[in-house]
Amino acid sequence: MxxxxxxxxxxxxxxxxxxxxxxxxxxxxxxxxxRRLIGYLVQADVRKKGADTLLGNLWWVIDxxxxxAVYVVLVSVIFQRDKPDYPIFIFAAILPWKWFQTxxxxxxxxxxxAGSLIRQVQFPKLVLPVxxxxxxxxNFAFGLIPLTALILLLFPHRLSWTxxxxxxxxxxxxxxxxxxAIGLGALNVFFRDIGNVARHAMRLxxxxxxxxxxxxxxxxxxxxLPVPLIRHMLLWNPFAILFSxxxxxxxxxxxxxxGALGALLVASLILLALATLxxxxxxxxxxxxx
Amino acid sequence: xxxxxxxxxxxxxxxxSLPAAIQADGIGIKYSLRFTKKTTLQRSFINLFRHEPADxxxxxxxxxxxxxxxxxxxxxxxxxxxxxxxxxxxxxxxAPSEGTVEVNGLISSLLTLGAGFDQDLTGRENIRLAGxxxxxxxxxxxxxxxxxxxxxxxxxFIDAPLRTYSSGMRARLGFSIATSVDPDILLLxxxxxxxxxxxxxxxxxxxxxxxxQAKGVVFVTHDMNWVTEFCNRAILLxxxxxxxxxxxxxVVAIHKENSRRAKAERxxxxxxxxxxxxxxxxxxxxxxxxxxx
Numbered sequence: 001m002x003x004x005x006x007x008x009x010x011x012x013x014x015x016x017x018x019x020x021x022x023x024x025x026x027x028x029x030x031x032x033x034x035r036r037l038i039g040y041l042v043q044a045d046v047r048k049k050g051a052d053t054l055l056g057n058l059w060w061v062i063d064x065x066x067x068x069a070v071y072v073v074l075v076s077v078i079f080q081r082d083k084p085d086y087p088i089f090i091f092a093a094i095l096p097w098k099w100f101q102t103x104x105x106x107x108x109x110x111x112x113x114a115g116s117l118i119r120q121v122q123f124p125k126l127v128l129p130v131x132x133x134x135x136x137x138x139n140f141a142f143g144l145i146p147l148t149a150l151i152l153l154l155f156p157h158r159l160s161w162t163x164x165x166x167x168x169x170x171x172x173x174x175x176x177x178x179x180x181a182i183g184l185g186a187l188n189v190f191f192r193d194i195g196n197v198a199r200h201a202m203r204l205x206x207x208x209x210x211x212x213x214x215x216x217x218x219x220x221x222x223x224x225l226p227v228p229l230i231r232h233m234l235l236w237n238p239f240a241i242l243f244s245x246x247x248x249x250x251x252x253x254x255x256x257x258x259g260a261l262g263a264l265l266v267a268s269l270i271l272l273a274l275a276t277l278x279x280x281x282x283x284x285x286x287x288x289x290x
Numbered sequence: 291x292x293x294x295x296x297x298x299x300x301x302x303x304x305x306x307s308l309p310a311a312i313q314a315d316g317i318g319i320k321y322s323l324r325f326t327k328k329t330t331l332q333r334s335f336i337n338l339f340r341h342e343p344a345d346x347x348x349x350x351x352x353x354x355x356x357x358x359x360x361x362x363x364x365x366x367x368x369x370x371x372x373x374x375x376x377x378x379x380x381x382x383x384x385a386p387s388e389g390t391v392e393v394n395g396l397i398s399s400l401l402t403l404g405a406g407f408d409q410d411l412t413g414r415e416n417i418r419l420a421g422x423x424x425x426x427x428x429x430x431x432x433x434x435x436x437x438x439x440x441x442x443x444x445x446x447f448i449d450a451p452l453r454t455y456s457s458g459m460r461a462r463l464g465f466s467i468a469t470s471v472d473p474d475i476l477l478l479x480x481x482x483x484x485x486x487x488x489x490x491x492x493x494x495x496x497x498x499x500x501x502x503q504a505k506g507v508v509f510v511t512h513d514m515n516w517v518t519e520f521c522n523r524a525i526l527l528x529x530x531x532x533x534x535x536x537x538x539x540x541v542v543a544i545h546k547e548n549s550r551r552a553k554a555e556r557x558x559x560x561x562x563x564x565x566x567x568x569x570x571x572x573x574x575x576x577x578x579x580x581x582x583x
């Protein structure tokens with residue numbers, strides 16, 4: 001009659017909570033012990049997203065292609081900008097951006113969406129934003145299919161071994177995505193307008209990042225800015241680094257700027273630690289507020 | 291851990307030599323009304339600058355009791371007394387603002403049965419997911435699944451998405467999961483009223499069986515017959531505090547007496563208010579005090 005459990009059978013609940021390092025250790029243990037639960041949640045998430053539509057998960061392939069088509073029409077036909085092989089150039093930015101968007105939006109609602117569960121079962125709430133972030137990876141991975149098809153069929157001269165570096169850049173972005181999802185997921189429990197703010201902030205973020213244009217364009221445009229701080233902020237924006245890295249390996253066929261990428265990795269890990277701390281600090285209040 | 295009998299007057303439970311399944315010491319739950327449901331940025335900025343005196347509300351205060359294995363404890367009281375909050379604390383869902391709770395044993399805490407299910411997943415998938423949420427391991431849960439499905443008695447619906455279920459079916463599935471995971475301590479919140487007559491009988495038998503197996507059970511219920519018939523002990527909560535504890539029949543009698551008196555007071559206050567206003571419109575404070583009751 002013994003029960004094997006991933007949750008502790010004994011516990012002592014009191015008003016006193018462990019310090020920052022204790023909380024981080026606790027968070028890491030929770031994620032590791034509940035990896036099976038996270039797996040189920042990812043599975044359910046992926047299946048549900050494809051369930052309501054006629055084409056199902058095929059949308060993950062079609063969606064970035066359509067978005068790319070919109071930008072290609074806008075930039076090359078209306079604005080008459082001429083960049084060689086612009087579809088690939090733009091695709092290298094759309095793919096990681098859509099991933100980030102999915103991560104952030106799903107992360108924001110990950111905790112509030114599980115409100116009724118949080119009120120009746122005790123489990124580490126951290127699994128929710130982590131699971132939603134992992135489900136978003138599947139989304140990104142599917143997007144690599146149209147990218148590969150596009151290169152092979154229409155732009156075979158762009159095919160390069162550097163495409164194999166995409167997962168490496170993806171790892172750096174993943175840590176940044178998870179950090180954002182965890183932090184915003186916790187904040188949204190207390191401030192329900194995070195989602196509204198995020199929609200506009202994200203749009204601005206995309207246009208200020210070198211996605212539709214090159215990093216060199218951004219450098220040239222910001223050279224004469226009166227406040228140098230703004231220029232630094234724009235150039236050191238995580239998506240200036242990420243878009244450039246993806247574009248280097250997908251479009252230019254050269255390696256990414258390893259130094260910038262390494263710095264972003266360190267910054268993302270620090271952000272992840274801070275977001276996890278915020279989440280763990282706020283966690284005891286979730287059941288009361290939801 | 292030392293077992294201290296905090297309530298010598300309570301009739302002894304079957305296995306008082308075991309360590310307490312639940313030991314609650316002076317727990318208090320404070321709700322800060324500043325951060326209540328759906329605060330917007332605008333509101334919280336306003337609150338930040340206003341520096342209003344903290345709007346604190348104690349849902350529970352000074353709650354001390356002990357549950358030994360094999361005991362079935364009923365928590366009764368009027369609406370809003372803090373009964374459900376108490377179960378949430380025992381389940382570890384809410385951490386106490388003061389005091390401590392010590393729990394020895396696996397707790398099964400599907401408090402409002404079925405509310406946490408995923409509407410788009412099938413019954414079978416929800417069983418798997420619920421097991422993972424409760425912290426049971428995969429093989430263990432797989433072994434229990436046939437038993438859960440059989441007890442829930444959903445027929446072919448077990449492989450249909452949950453949104454196609456009736457509320458009774460959902461409650462049945464929830465009850466089956468909550469009781470099939472072999473909890474050492476089972477927390478039930480007004481669940482025996484769900485389902486049809488047959489299932490109600492079946493679930494009563496299941497709970498009696500669990501009590502017989504020396505499992506601790508804590509009920510929140512308004513069914514006083516159930517309390518006197520199946521519980522060894524009862525706690526009466528009023529406004530977040532324990533006002534009576536002990537033999538179920540006695541506590542139920544106190545509860546009935548208190549409710550009768552509270553009702554009489556309310557009616558008297560209302561009658562007085564009506565009389566003073568000359569049978570016209572109720573003065574606003576009388577309405578307010580009635581609502582607050």
